[in-house]
Amino acid sequence: MARPQTIEDQTHGRAWRSLLRRPASPGDRLFQGTTLLAALSLLGLLLAMAAYLFYVAWPSIARFGVRFLTGSTWDPVKEVFGALPAIYGTLLTSALAMLVAVPVSLGVAIFLAELSPRWLRAPASFLVEMLAAIPSVVLGLWGLFVMAPVLYPLEKWLASSLGFVPLFRGPVFGGVNFLAGGLILSIMALPIITAVVRDAILTVPAAQREAMLALGATRWEAISQAVLPYARSGIVAASILGLGRAVGETMAVTMVVGNGYRLTARLFAPGNTMASKIATQFNEASGLEINALVELALVLFAVALVVNLAGRLLVRWTVARAAGGGQ
Amino acid sequence: MVAMERLDRSERAAGHSGPCIVADGLNAWYGHVQALRNISMSILAKRVTAVIGPSGCGKSTFIRCLNRMHEVARGTRVSGKVLLDGEDIYAAGVDPVRVRRRVGMVFQKPNPFPTMTVFDNVAAGLKLNGLRAPGGLGERVERALRQAALWDEVKDKLKQGGAALSGGQQQRLCIARALAVEPEVLLMDEPCSALDPIATARIEDLIRELADRYTIVIVTHNMQQAARVSDMTGFFLMAHDRAGELIEYGETQQVFTNPKDEQTEAYITGRFG
Numbered sequence: 278m279a280r281p282q283t284i285e286d287q288t289h290g291r292a293w294r295s296l297l298r299r300p301a302s303p304g305d306r307l308f309q310g311t312t313l314l315a316a317l318s319l320l321g322l323l324l325a326m327a328a329y330l331f332y333v334a335w336p337s338i339a340r341f342g343v344r345f346l347t348g349s350t351w352d353p354v355k356e357v358f359g360a361l362p363a364i365y366g367t368l369l370t371s372a373l374a375m376l377v378a379v380p381v382s383l384g385v386a387i388f389l390a391e392l393s394p395r396w397l398r399a400p401a402s403f404l405v406e407m408l409a410a411i412p413s414v415v416l417g418l419w420g421l422f423v424m425a426p427v428l429y430p431l432e433k434w435l436a437s438s439l440g441f442v443p444l445f446r447g448p449v450f451g452g453v454n455f456l457a458g459g460l461i462l463s464i465m466a467l468p469i470i471t472a473v474v475r476d477a478i479l480t481v482p483a484a485q486r487e488a489m490l491a492l493g494a495t496r497w498e499a500i501s502q503a504v505l506p507y508a509r510s511g512i513v514a515a516s517i518l519g520l521g522r523a524v525g526e527t528m529a530v531t532m533v534v535g536n537g538y539r540l541t542a543r544l545f546a547p548g549n550t551m552a553s554k555i556a557t558q559f560n561e562a563s564g565l566e567i568n569a570l571v572e573l574a575l576v577l578f579a580v581a582l583v584v585n586l587a588g589r590l591l592v593r594w595t596v597a598r599a600a601g602g603g604q
Numbered sequence: 605m606v607a608m609e610r611l612d613r614s615e616r617a618a619g620h621s622g623p624c625i626v627a628d629g630l631n632a633w634y635g636h637v638q639a640l641r642n643i644s645m646s647i648l649a650k651r652v653t654a655v656i657g658p659s660g661c662g663k664s665t666f667i668r669c670l671n672r673m674h675e676v677a678r679g680t681r682v683s684g685k686v687l688l689d690g691e692d693i694y695a696a697g698v699d700p701v702r703v704r705r706r707v708g709m710v711f712q713k714p715n716p717f718p719t720m721t722v723f724d725n726v727a728a729g730l731k732l733n734g735l736r737a738p739g740g741l742g743e744r745v746e747r748a749l750r751q752a753a754l755w756d757e758v759k760d761k762l763k764q765g766g767a768a769l770s771g772g773q774q775q776r777l778c779i780a781r782a783l784a785v786e787p788e789v790l791l792m793d794e795p796c797s798a799l800d801p802i803a804t805a806r807i808e809d810l811i812r813e814l815a816d817r818y819t820i821v822i823v824t825h826n827m828q829q830a831a832r833v834s835d836m837t838g839f840f841l842m843a844h845d846r847a848g849e850l851i852e853y854g855e856t857q858q859v860f861t862n863p864k865d866e867q868t869e870a871y872i873t874g875r876f877g
Contacts, residue, residue: 484715494704
């Protein structure tokens with residue numbers, strides 16, 4: 278019996294191979310090499326930064342250990358440094374910012390993608406994106422001289438009428454406090470969240486919207502029950518991007534958060550965030566305080582990393598639920 | 605067997621059943637392009653009406669005008685009348701939402717809601733405002749799934765995602781979803797065009813069963829399918845300016861075996877399209 282023919286027999290062996298295997302061109306290799314180098318250098322920079330922060334922070338880490346994270350005094354004279362109020366301030370102002378920015382952005386994005394008349398869509402989108410172009414320090418000035426004075430009477434009224442709620446307890450000093458910090462951050466997070474949510478909504482297939490409309494849904498029902506659920510991983514991703522912005526933001530929040538250093542639930546108390554603490558202290562710091570500030574930077578670095586990782590996992594989880602479905 | 609069924613069907617078609625939807629001088633536009641011109645057509649209650657014709661002849665546009673879905677896209681316009689049980693759905697003050705609750709629709713590609721379970725997909729229309737049934741949601745979902753001949757296949761998967769089903773099952777899920785709100789009319793826009801032959805056969809059987817209870821209008825580019833499932837057939841064709849016109853409308857058997865218009869005959873015998 279004839280032995281079964283292999284592909285090489287049928288195609289005359291080497292000739293077949295040489296047709297498919299083109300020698301790699303030097304240009305391709307060069308291109309591959311440079312892009313790889315660029316990617317690696319970015320990774321290297323990140324690691325070098327983390328390593329250097331760790332190195333400079335080491336005296337503080339060795340001295341305070343976990344007490345750095347749990348302590349709530351920052352006393353350069355006695356050289357006692359605890360970061361908890363700053364960590365708390367960052368989390369509180371970021372949470373406030375999300376609480377305000379996510380619903381507002383959703384509303385704006387829904388309007389831009391679904392409801393706005395066509396002539397208004399482009400200019401309105403442009404305006405929202407321009408908001409992201411305002412320099413942080415300008416927004417901070419606006420917050421200090423316009424927003425805070427407007428908020429002040431409102432805060433006094435809230436403190437006197439709802440003061441029994443810990444969040445709203447007085448005293449109120451001049452409107453520079455956690456609440457102002459959170460609101461400024463919400464303004465800064467708004468454009469990015471809006472833009473990403475709008476794009477997510479625009480990618481929802483028309484068939485999804487029409488399926489809901491054909492069941493006798495109103496426009497709002499079609500948006501809330503078909504469009505938004507379909508776009509939810511994009512909405513989560515947008516919120517995480519906004520949160521990342523809020524956690525790391527420095528200048529504007531420093532100008533309006535009030536520079537207190539207390540662990541309190543009172544929104545009207547002057548506070549601090551990790552970033553603003555670093556920004557206000559580093560100029561006059563010396564000795565161990567420098568090491569402590571760098572350790573604070575390291576913690577901020579870690580918190581930002583955790584927020585981003587958590588965000589990514591959340592997005593993957595919502596996507597998996599959407600695709601695989603169900604339980 | 606087949607002959608018997610055919611006879612039975614044409615008898616039913618000949619029997620007296622009133623018109624359910626009447627299009628009267630219907631025109632439709634996308635922007636400045638006219639897609640339908642002067643369509644007048646009476647669709648009989650509890651019959652299957654097939655709309656056939658070559659691509660671009662406006663057959664999908666036509667059925668989208670029957671539940672006011674045409675106007676969902678930007679820049680579209682309709683003129684003329686569509687009477688649903690004698691009432692013009694394009695009259696001033698008519699709420700398209702109410703029209704769509706009475707005239708359901710199944711789309712070309714299966715489009716279940718991917719974030720919802722099988723159960724929630726079917727219940728989606730029932731949970732909308734004004735339709736909320738306080739009790740018996742489970743019963744109505746089961747009834748809709750049984751009507752769509754899907755219950756036995758999904759009764760153990762009700763909590764799974766609707767997107768996890770096969771293409772044919774997804775389309776029957778979409779049919780169940782449309783039936784759950786108990787419409788009078790079911791519009792089907794090439795419901796089998798994305799499905800394999802076996803899934804297609806199941807849906808065709810289903811369409812015949814549903815014709816006992818519902819008025820069905822099905823758009824198809826598959827003439828065998830039109831001949832198999834429908835009682836009445838309308839043949840659409842593009843005029844020179846690309847606007848769709850109704851060329852011939854009659855009982856399916858007559859349209860396919862003895863067409864009155866020579867263009868219909870040319871299309872049916874495969875000379876164009």
